[in-house]
Amino acid sequence: xxxxxxxxxxxxxxxxxxxxxxxxxxxxxxxxxxxxxxxxxxxxxxxxxxxxxxxxxxxxxxxxxxxxxxxxxxxxxxxxxxxxxxxxxxxxxxxxxxxxxxxxxxxxxxxxxxxxxxxxxxxxxxxxxxxxxxxxxxxxxxxxxxxxxxxxxxxxxxxxxxxxxxxxxxxxxxxxxxxxxxxxxxxxxxxxxxxxxxxxxxxxxxxxxxxxxxxxxxxxxxxxxxxxxxxxxxxxxxxxxxxxxxxxxxxxxxxxxxxxxxxxxxxxxxxxxxxxxxxxxxxxxxxxxxxxxxxxxxxxxxxxxxxxxxxxxxxxxxxxxxxxxxxxxxxxxxxxxxxxxxxxxxxxxxxxxxxxxxxxxxxxxxxxxxxxxxxxxxxxxxxxxxxxxxxxxxxxxxxxxxxxxxxxxxxxxxxxxxxxxxxxxxxxxxxxxxxxxxxxxxxxxxxxxxxxxxxxxxxxxxxxxxxxxxxxxxxxxxxxxxxxxxxxxxxxxxxxxxxxxxxxxxxxxxxxxxxxxxxxxxxxxxxxxxxxxxxxxxxxxxxxxxxxxxxxxxxxxxxxxxxxxxxxxxxxxxxxxxxxxxxxxxxxxxxxxxxxxx
Amino acid sequence: xxxxxxxxxxxxxxxxxxxxxxxxxxxxxxxxxxxxxxxxxxxxxxxxxxxxxxxxxxxxxxxxxxxxxxxxxxxxxxxxxxxxxxxxxxxxxxxxxxxxxxxxxxxxxxxxxxxxxxxxxxxxxxxxxxxxxxxxxxxxxxxxxxxxxxxxxxxxxxxxxxxxxxxxxxxxxxxxxxxxxxxxxxxxxxxxxxxxxxxxxxxxxxxxxxxxxxxxxxxxxxxxxxxxxxxxxxxxxxxxxxxxxxxxxxxxxxxxxxxxxxxxxxxxxxxxxxxxxxxxxxxxxxxxxxxxxxxxxxxxxxxxxx
Numbered sequence: 014x015x016x017x018x019x020x021x022x023x024x025x026x027x028x029x030x031x032x033x034x035x036x037x038x039x040x041x042x043x044x045x046x047x048x049x050x051x052x053x054x055x056x057x058x059x060x061x062x063x064x065x066x067x068x069x070x071x072x073x074x075x076x077x078x079x080x081x082x083x084x085x086x087x088x089x090x091x092x093x094x095x096x097x098x099x100x101x102x103x104x105x106x107x108x109x110x111x112x113x114x115x116x117x118x119x120x121x122x123x124x125x126x127x128x129x130x131x132x133x134x135x136x137x138x139x140x141x142x143x144x145x146x147x148x149x150x151x152x153x154x155x156x157x158x159x160x161x162x163x164x165x166x167x168x169x170x171x172x173x174x175x176x177x178x179x180x181x182x183x184x185x186x187x188x189x190x191x192x193x194x195x196x197x198x199x200x201x202x203x204x205x206x207x208x209x210x211x212x213x214x215x216x217x218x219x220x221x222x223x224x225x226x227x228x229x230x231x232x233x234x235x236x237x238x239x240x241x242x243x244x245x246x247x248x249x250x251x252x253x254x255x256x257x258x259x260x261x262x263x264x265x266x267x268x269x270x271x272x273x274x275x276x277x278x279x280x281x282x283x284x285x286x287x288x289x290x291x292x293x294x295x296x297x298x299x300x301x302x303x304x305x306x307x308x309x310x311x312x313x314x315x316x317x318x319x320x321x322x323x324x325x326x327x328x329x330x331x332x333x334x335x336x337x338x339x340x341x342x343x344x345x346x347x348x349x350x351x352x353x354x355x356x357x358x359x360x361x362x363x364x365x366x367x368x369x370x371x372x373x374x375x376x377x378x379x380x381x382x383x384x385x386x387x388x389x390x391x392x393x394x395x396x397x398x399x400x401x402x403x404x405x406x407x408x409x410x411x412x413x414x415x416x417x418x419x420x421x422x423x424x425x426x427x428x429x430x431x432x433x434x435x436x437x438x439x440x441x442x443x444x445x446x447x448x449x450x451x452x453x454x455x456x457x458x459x460x461x462x463x464x465x466x467x468x469x470x471x472x473x474x475x476x477x478x479x480x481x482x483x484x485x486x487x488x489x490x491x492x493x494x495x496x497x498x499x500x501x502x503x504x505x506x507x508x509x510x511x512x513x514x515x516x517x518x519x520x521x522x523x524x525x526x527x528x529x530x531x532x533x534x535x536x537x538x539x540x541x542x543x544x545x546x547x548x549x550x551x552x553x554x555x556x557x558x559x560x561x562x563x564x565x566x567x568x569x570x571x572x573x574x575x576x577x578x579x580x581x582x583x584x585x586x587x588x589x590x591x592x593x594x595x596x597x598x599x600x601x602x603x604x605x606x607x608x609x610x611x
Numbered sequence: 612x613x614x615x616x617x618x619x620x621x622x623x624x625x626x627x628x629x630x631x632x633x634x635x636x637x638x639x640x641x642x643x644x645x646x647x648x649x650x651x652x653x654x655x656x657x658x659x660x661x662x663x664x665x666x667x668x669x670x671x672x673x674x675x676x677x678x679x680x681x682x683x684x685x686x687x688x689x690x691x692x693x694x695x696x697x698x699x700x701x702x703x704x705x706x707x708x709x710x711x712x713x714x715x716x717x718x719x720x721x722x723x724x725x726x727x728x729x730x731x732x733x734x735x736x737x738x739x740x741x742x743x744x745x746x747x748x749x750x751x752x753x754x755x756x757x758x759x760x761x762x763x764x765x766x767x768x769x770x771x772x773x774x775x776x777x778x779x780x781x782x783x784x785x786x787x788x789x790x791x792x793x794x795x796x797x798x799x800x801x802x803x804x805x806x807x808x809x810x811x812x813x814x815x816x817x818x819x820x821x822x823x824x825x826x827x828x829x830x831x832x833x834x835x836x837x838x839x840x841x842x843x844x845x846x847x848x849x850x851x852x853x854x855x856x857x858x859x860x861x862x863x864x865x866x867x868x869x870x871x872x873x874x875x876x877x878x879x880x881x882x883x884x885x886x887x888x889x890x891x892x893x894x895x896x897x898x899x900x901x902x903x904x905x906x907x908x909x910x911x912x913x914x915x916x917x
């Protein structure tokens with residue numbers, strides 16, 4: 014156990030986490046130079062394209078240290094987005110230390126801080142690493158000051174590296190061995206293993222990634238998942254060396270995998286504790302909680318004939334994403350579909366993109382919503398995450414919506430415009446910290462509904478990319494809510510409705526009308542778009558018809574071609590949503606929330 | 612262009628093989644630079660009684676932009692020549708929406724055309740199609756195509772102008788000095804009456820069948836030489852396709868569409884009401900007839916009924 018180190022790399026997005034992981038792996042020659050590809054731990058297309066990590070990955074790195082001893086270092090790569098902060102916290106709970114990566118020119122950012130706090134909560138040894146020192150814009154001295162002032166860490170202990178150029182990699186290995194303590198634990202105690210990830214494999218079922226705290230586990234053991242009580246017989250245990258490498262047993266301190274005939278990842282809970290059926294641990298490891306979705310949206314097939322195919326795709330998708338929840342939904346405008354719950358907007362986008370790309374589905378997603386809480390006059394409380402189920406306004410005694418605490422890190426010069434943005438988004442209780450010269454941390458309490466859509470994009474554009482943002486959900490607060498309906502040629506389109514704050518309703522309605530005007534192509538007739546609360550119209554826009562759609566010539570040899578074109582267009586028509594003789598494209602249903610039209 | 616000999620063979624063969632009604636419309640299409648006194652005489656001698664001339668413009672700048680071989684002077688001389696040889700039924704083709712064209716130059720072309728009192732005028736909007744040299748120029752921003760607004764304005768203006776001078780706007784791009792000058796063979800296409808096309812790529816139609824000949828001249832001739840009909844493909848229309856074609860073609864002409872065809876489907880009633888309200892069609896003698904504004908939308912309206 015003394016020769017094991019369990020660590021993670023934490024960083025603000027784009028500070029070079031995946032590149033450093035690549036270098037560490039290359040250094041240990043786990044993979045042939047020829048077979049190496051960048052972002053090696055990010056196996057999904059979407060991860061590689063966006064340069065983000067969605068799923069945790071683990072790799073066991075063999076290392077011969079300068080002190081002459083052989084070590085096994087477990088790198089647990091974690092997702093880098095607030096949507097997945099619970100997964101991150103479980104991965105961190107499996108480590109004894111972290112490399113805190115800071116970009117040598119960008120310096121400390123909001124996620125750097127959030128990540129640091131998360132690591133500190135788990136009492137981890139923190140090794141600051143300044144990355145990208147090869148860049149001409151690198152300012153190591155300033156970043157050291159930030160590490161000292163803003164993070165409160167010993168700047169002299171910071172390592173310098175360029176993951177891209179492979180500079181300083183050996184120092185990092187040595188620091189991991191020297192500074193991060195070996196895992197503690199007792200092989201003779203009953204088994205406790207923390208599940209920090211689970212992945213679906215169509216041949217082997219669920220592959221559980223875990224950290225063994227006490228005891229040991231081997232093939233043939235009967236294990237129990239403590240939160241569900243479900244029992245399974247262990248088929249294989251092993252470690253990750255980019256490929257799965259079976260081992261005789263996993264013992265206290267180790268990080269590895271367990272395959273035990275668990276059908277889907279939904280049968281496991283991240284953060285749950287695995288123990289032995291025969292000799293169970295008295296209590297589970299701390300920190301387990303059920304992950305609850307916070308953002309909701311409906312998914313409909315573009316063509317209603319494809320409902321069954323969508324249902325099957327969702328079922329398959331769910332095998333490997335326990336965080337997605339869904340149930341049947343239906344809309345007058347869009348027909349049969351599913352109401353889905355997501356961990357956040359990135360999670361929503363990932364699900365959307367993977368359904369389209371990996372499962373070949375053509376889908377319409379409605380504007381995302383949060384879960385509202387209404388107390389009705391009979392005293393009952395209803396949770397509503399779908400505007401279609403907004404209660405009768407006459408019956409509502411109290412409306413509440415979820416609030417977040419947002420931490421926004423910006424250079425001082427952007428304080429004015431960012432404050433303005435936060436106030437527009439109904440931010441309250443603002444506080445300001447000055448973690449270092451010229452830098453400000455703004456803290457705001459804001460309704461979640463105001464940040465789920467495009468807040469981060471707006472923040473980025475206002476601060477020219479220098480602003481960073483992190484949040485946690487705090488509580489529900491009373492709010493004056495109304496349901497905003499959108500009418501197309503006088504007909505209400507239920508899938509475009511949204512629940513909004515009364516004071517923001519007009520503004521939202523105006524912007525929704527403008528967005529729809531851009532999204533819906535001109536048609537043969539004039540199209541009226543209206544925003545309404547109850548029966549009252551509060552905003553409108555008009556799409557003028559086009560005026561010319563005819564070819565100049567149509568003689569004997571043109572007729573067949575022309576008719577065929579019409580027949581082709583007719584097929585395309587089936588893929589549009591027609592409301593009151595207006596054809597509404599897919600994109601319009603999502604665009605209704607877009608606010609960046611100003 | 613066919614030479615004198617070709618024309619003789621063609622016309623003699625047609626008259627030998629088919630019964631030709633007296634007073635039948637026999638049209639030849641020609642470009643002004645193809646016309647000379649000998650040819651005109653040949654046309655006349657062999658019973659050709661209608662001449663359709665691809666004048667396109669009377670503005671030399673526009674003609675050279677369109678890469679035409681003739682000048683406006685040659686165009687005028689060709690018309691005069693034809694008239695002097697007794698051609699009563701002359702059709703003039705003009706093109707508008709040429710990049711660089713102004714209301715003035717277009718007007719000039721129209722007026723010049725009218726000065727010859729042609730029986731028929733076709734005014735085509737220049738269409739810049741994918742894969743053409745014009746499209747390349749367009750993508751390189753070296754020419755500026757007409758905006759929709761400008762094209763619509765030229766079109767409406769043209770229609771009004773010609774109607775004011777006694778022409779009937781009987782099809783999207785076609786005007787005639789009176790019903791007897793309507794292009795008879797073109798009307799057969801729009802009315803879905805039988806027609807027979809000879810030559811490479813020509814389309815023919817009878818009852819529910821439409822077929823078309825091999826496109827390449829060589830393939831066409833090889834097939835004939837082997838005694839095989841040079842037909843490339845044939846389609847037999849379903850009832851649904853026939854209905855779609857009648858609407859699509861009917862909406863291009865002043866005849867419009869029989870309300871019976873529209874009333875056959877309940878959903879169409881609502882569309883028809885919208886069309887009436889928008890001023891795209893009018894009801895005349897149990898038919899939905901396009902207005903001039905409606906001509907411009909003929910394809911879009913046919914799409915609604917698809």
